[in-house]
Amino acid sequence: MNQTDTDWRTLLGKHWSLASDWRTLAGEFDLNFSDGEVIYKVMRADCPRDIVDLQIACLTHLAKYDIAVPRLIPTLAGEPLIEVADGSSTHLCWAISRLPGTVLADTQPLAQTLIEEIATALAALHTALADFDHPALARTMRWDSREALNVRDDATALSSHPLAETLHAIFANLTAPALESLQALPTQAIHNDLNEHNLFCHVLPNTAPQLAGIIDFGDMIAAPRVMDIANAAAYLMLQTDQPITTLNHFVAAYAVACPLNEAEVSLVWPLALTRMAVSAVHAHESAAGGDDDPYLQTSQAAVSRFLADYAATNTDFVEAGLRQATGLAPRHQTTRDWIVTHGHTAAPLFDRSLVDAPQLDLHIAGVDMPDNPIAPDLAQVAQRVAALDPDSTRGVLGRYREARLIYGADFFLAGDHQASTRRTFHIAIDVFLPAGTPVRAPLDSVVHSAEVCDREFDYGGLIVLKHTPADGVTFYTLYGHLQHNSAATLEVGQSIKRGEVFAHLGAEHENGGWPPHIHFQVGLTDAPGSDWPGVVEPEHLEAWLDVFPDPAPLLSLQPGSVSGREIAPADTEQRRHRHSPPNLRTSYDTPLQVVRGWRNLLFDECGRTYLDAYNNVPHVGHSHPRIRRAVDQQLRLLNTNTRYLQPIHAAYSEALVARMPESLSVCFLLSSGSEANELALRLARHATGSKETIALRAGYHGHTVTTIDISDYKFSGPGGDGQAEWVHIVDNPDTFRAGEDKDGAAFAAQIGDIVHTLEESGRKPGCFIAETFPSVGGQIVPPSDYLQHAYRHVREAGGVCIADEVQTGLGRLGEYFWGFEHQGVVPDIVVLGKPMGNGYPLAAVITTPDIAERFDSGMEFFATFGGASVACAAGLEVLRIIDDERLADNAAAVGGYLLNGLRSLSQRWPLLADVRGMGLFIGVEIADASRRPLPEETNYIVNRLRDHRVLIGSDGPDHNVLKIRPPLTFSREDADHLLTILDRVLAEAALAHCC
Ligand code: PMP
Numbered sequence: 001m002n003q004t005d006t007d008w009r010t011l012l013g014k015h016w017s018l019a020s021d022w023r024t025l026a027g028e029f030d031l032n033f034s035d036g037e038v039i040y041k042v043m044r045a046d047c048p049r050d051i052v053d054l055q056i057a058c059l060t061h062l063a064k065y066d067i068a069v070p071r072l073i074p075t076l077a078g079e080p081l082i083e084v085a086d087g088s089s090t091h092l093c094w095a096i097s098r099l100p101g102t103v104l105a106d107t108q109p110l111a112q113t114l115i116e117e118i119a120t121a122l123a124a125l126h127t128a129l130a131d132f133d134h135p136a137l138a139r140t141m142r143w144d145s146r147e148a149l150n151v152r153d154d155a156t157a158l159s160s161h162p163l164a165e166t167l168h169a170i171f172a173n174l175t176a177p178a179l180e181s182l183q184a185l186p187t188q189a190i191h192n193d194l195n196e197h198n199l200f201c202h203v204l205p206n207t208a209p210q211l212a213g214i215i216d217f218g219d220m221i222a223a224p225r226v227m228d229i230a231n232a233a234a235y236l237m238l239q240t241d242q243p244i245t246t247l248n249h250f251v252a253a254y255a256v257a258c259p260l261n262e263a264e265v266s267l268v269w270p271l272a273l274t275r276m277a278v279s280a281v282h283a284h285e286s287a288a289g290g291d292d293d294p295y296l297q298t299s300q301a302a303v304s305r306f307l308a309d310y311a312a313t314n315t316d317f318v319e320a321g322l323r324q325a326t327g328l329a330p331r332h333q334t335t336r337d338w339i340v341t342h343g344h345t346a347a348p349l350f351d352r353s354l355v356d357a358p359q360l361d362l363h364i365a366g367v368d369m370p371d372n373p374i375a376p377d378l379a380q381v382a383q384r385v386a387a388l389d390p391d392s393t394r395g396v397l398g399r400y401r402e403a404r405l406i407y408g409a410d411f412f413l414a415g416d417h418q419a420s421t422r423r424t425f426h427i428a429i430d431v432f433l434p435a436g437t438p439v440r441a442p443l444d445s446v447v448h449s450a451e452v453c454d455r456e457f458d459y460g461g462l463i464v465l466k467h468t469p470a471d472g473v474t475f476y477t478l479y480g481h482l483q484h485n486s487a488a489t490l491e492v493g494q495s496i497k498r499g500e501v502f503a504h505l506g507a508e509h510e511n512g513g514w515p516p517h518i519h520f521q522v523g524l525t526d527a528p529g530s531d532w533p534g535v536v537e538p539e540h541l542e543a544w545l546d547v548f549p550d551p552a553p554l555l556s557l558q559p560g561s562v563s564g565r566e567i568a569p570a571d572t573e574q575r576r577h578r579h580s581p582p583n584l585r586t587s588y589d590t591p592l593q594v595v596r597g598w599r600n601l602l603f604d605e606c607g608r609t610y611l612d613a614y615n616n617v618p619h620v621g622h623s624h625p626r627i628r629r630a631v632d633q634q635l636r637l638l639n640t641n642t643r644y645l646q647p648i649h650a651a652y653s654e655a656l657v658a659r660m661p662e663s664l665s666v667c668f669l670l671s672s673g674s675e676a677n678e679l680a681l682r683l684a685r686h687a688t689g690s691k692e693t694i695a696l697r698a699g700y701h702g703h704t705v706t707t708i709d710i711s712d713y714k715f716s717g718p719g720g721d722g723q724a725e726w727v728h729i730v731d732n733p734d735t736f737r738a739g740e741d742k743d744g745a746a747f748a749a750q751i752g753d754i755v756h757t758l759e760e761s762g763r764k765p766g767c768f769i770a771e772t773f774p775s776v777g778g779q780i781v782p783p784s785d786y787l788q789h790a791y792r793h794v795r796e797a798g799g800v801c802i803a804d805e806v807q808t809g810l811g812r813l814g815e816y817f818w819g820f821e822h823q824g825v826v827p828d829i830v831v832l833g834k835p836m837g838n839g840y841p842l843a844a845v846i847t848t849p850d851i852a853e854r855f856d857s858g859m860e861f862f863a864t865f866g867g868a869s870v871a872c873a874a875g876l877e878v879l880r881i882i883d884d885e886r887l888a889d890n891a892a893a894v895g896g897y898l899l900n901g902l903r904s905l906s907q908r909w910p911l912l913a914d915v916r917g918m919g920l921f922i923g924v925e926i927a928d929a930s931r932r933p934l935p936e937e938t939n940y941i942v943n944r945l946r947d948h949r950v951l952i953g954s955d956g957p958d959h960n961v962l963k964i965r966p967p968l969t970f971s972r973e974d975a976d977h978l979l980t981i982l983d984r985v986l987a988e989a990a991l992a993h994c995c
Helices: 005-013 049-062 112-129 146-153 164-174 176-183 225-237 245-258 262-288 294-310 315-325 335-343 378-388 415-418 484-488 538-549 569-579 627-635 647-658 671-687 705-709 744-759 787-795 851-857 869-884 888-910 934-948 972-986 989-994
Strands: 021-026 030-033 038-042 084-088 089-097 186-191 199-202 209-216 221-223 396-398 431-433 438-440 445-452 461-470 475-480 501-505 517-522 594-598 600-602 611-612 666-670 692-696 728-729 767-771 798-802 829-832 843-847 912-918 921-926 952-956 961-964
Touching: 005 030, 005 038, 005 199, 005 438, 049 112, 084 912, 089 186, 089 225, 112 186, 112 209, 112 225, 112 245, 146 176, 146 225, 146 262, 146 767, 164 262, 164 294, 164 705, 176 262, 209 438, 221 594, 221 961, 225 245, 225 262, 245 262, 245 315, 245 728, 262 294, 262 315, 262 475, 262 538, 315 538, 335 461, 335 475, 461 484, 461 501, 475 484, 475 501, 484 501, 611 869, 611 972, 627 869, 647 666, 647 671, 647 869, 666 671, 671 705, 671 767, 671 829, 671 843, 671 851, 728 744, 767 787, 767 989, 888 912, 888 921, 888 972, 921 934, 934 952, 934 961, 934 972
Parallel strands: 692 728, 692 767, 767 798, 798 829
Antiparallel strands: 021 030, 030 038, 038 089, 084 089, 186 221, 199 209, 396 431, 431 517, 438 501, 445 461, 461 475, 475 517, 594 600, 600 611, 666 843, 829 843, 912 921, 921 961, 952 961
């Protein structure tokens, strides 16, 4: 174009009243300007008039509907369109209103709610366009999927595309019947280019973006609606790492507004792949022609990744999911019914009945599940099989539809993407029998595929038989872990008679190390055996179950009688509510049900893996086998109380006190932190004769009457009774809030003031109680001299000092085994709890002989569970593991690494206003530039991390501190994973207002 942008402004200014905020916008072929509210479009010189006219007519038509699309802005003279000369050429110019918001491409994440809004908007658009017509809609273009085969045939460079084979397969899927069924669908005006740059979103603080509207009607054609649905779904799938879920959500929401028929539903997936294939061909040809438009190449990277990962996805499975999403009945119902009603007429696979065969419980929470879910010891499975069927006469069954944890060990740390797609549900029945057991065909069969399956491990011979036992009934049966020879001697297409022996069970080495068994699966798909997943992701279980129904009837077993247990969270929640107090809360907006733990991992009922960066009770890691053994051993011997002499009680008290400064040599054992703090307060009152208690603001010491009285977090919070007159609260030694130059002496001065006031009124302090590093108070690391000054004030006035080390003790701080060591003080009373028994209830009060003696007023001290044998066994083993596994050193090293990583993140994300901590006691203050706390943002971050399967908490007086205090087994890889996910969450649109 000859005109400069300024010339255009002058020219357009003659026809529209322009606002001052004039900008040039990006455009592929045309010039686009904006003055804030309005976009002015100067079309390329050769732009056909009817295409502009089509868009104008469409927007005029849509203006009658409540649909968020741009409105046409006529000229001052009321014209929709003008022609402007530019040298020898003329340009069509027109104007539309500008939609608010940001393009979808820049608004991560693509939340389910947004996907549904887009689908609903598309359905509304289709409804509104049903009676819209225009001559230009009848044009042919390469972005019309009905032309895809021509695109393929015209593409000169397709064979040099790195994914040429995949692309050819996608085009080949557009078979004549598929194209015919597409051609047979009614046509209407469709948008035809609903990509991530043509969707606008409102970016809202602390919540998912919402749809603001749809733009760019320049590619409209008349075509079946399903093409629009498939194209939009294709682009949306490129925006997520859960594309099949995205597809199902999108199509489901569309179908709620505009129901889809069978033909449409079965075309969605092939057409979505076609749109991506056409786009790949187009980009490849452009690049070959010298056009290396970075935008095109970036979007192509996503297309190529998607096609490489998903183009070969089983289409029966995708269609099953879409049918469920749109409320259509599953396909192959006749076959399904036949299997249920006639399955028992099949010949037995083995020369024995399986009716009484015992079942293995390999569910995540099952008794037969090996201890270590990361590297399962298959010898344990073999032992269980042998225990259930010692003479190998009955056979042992493994369950269908069972969530297991035994597949794929490297499932977690490479990124949440892998965690979320981990396969856990077993969708076959296993029959464990001796190697070499002959297998008979259940029905007349044709060999469909016969392979040897040895991807990573040797899984032996794999055979699929095809059966057509009745009119309209066709299905397949798969047999895995056979002898190699069984597969090698069969020919595809070969017939096998009902009851004929066609294979033999493989040995252990043909079972990937498992005890010999057959994996028996029934399929309604004609994929070859190597493409049958034997285990599937929980997200898509229901769709896979439609493709791979319950094989039990074909083994003459009742349907559902060999199926894994289900532990639906909704059911657990309902039952919990029925019998629990209303203020018994769960964490997170969507409560999490967990059924197993291991080291730093927690697993939900489907085997989804969560990184536990929050729980400090499983100090040496969840389900530590040594703890289990120690508890088990002691339980077998004896579990009784301190009224008897017991070596284990003496040994544990000794071991615990050995870790303390010399003066603290008397140990009371109890079973909870609250109970221990109660006792500590009693000790202090006996020792000093005073009840006056000084405690920290936002402190928490327990849930009993007296501990609530001294816990500002509770008595000043919702439902609290307020401060008792014998309780005196001082500020937390929080340098972030108070200013870095405030030292320990300055913070402790408040205690001096209280002591002074008490003395003036003839009283004296009984005790000062503080968490050494306040946790509920916001994961605070006090100045290193704080307690020295605090204790001095208290002791000078005759009070005693209690250190609540419930959260900080036992090596969590890395460098210091106890928090008070960091402060260079020795408390008079130390309270321990949470981590002591790694989950076995155990707490302690440790004090001086002098204080213990003054407590001995004649009244017996006795707590039934305090110091009981099993608790002591657990506690002793915890201390040993901390040493043996050098967990305090690990806390120092990994904690330091994580703190560094968080500090680097805070450079990039200013809302991480303060990163603090020591070892694996870490807090991140979420605040704005003026240190104003941001509790809603904090809550958003914690919940989004949970969505990404990383568990942390939040705390602090203003609920704006991310709380990170994992089991001490936390590794550098765990820290990296946490940092990666946190970084991703911080980049989400919902937090953009903080950047
Ligand atoms: N003190 C502190 C510092 C705590 O964090 C807790 C528990 N959160 C307690 C005492 C009370 O312990 P418990 O819940 O075992 O009674």
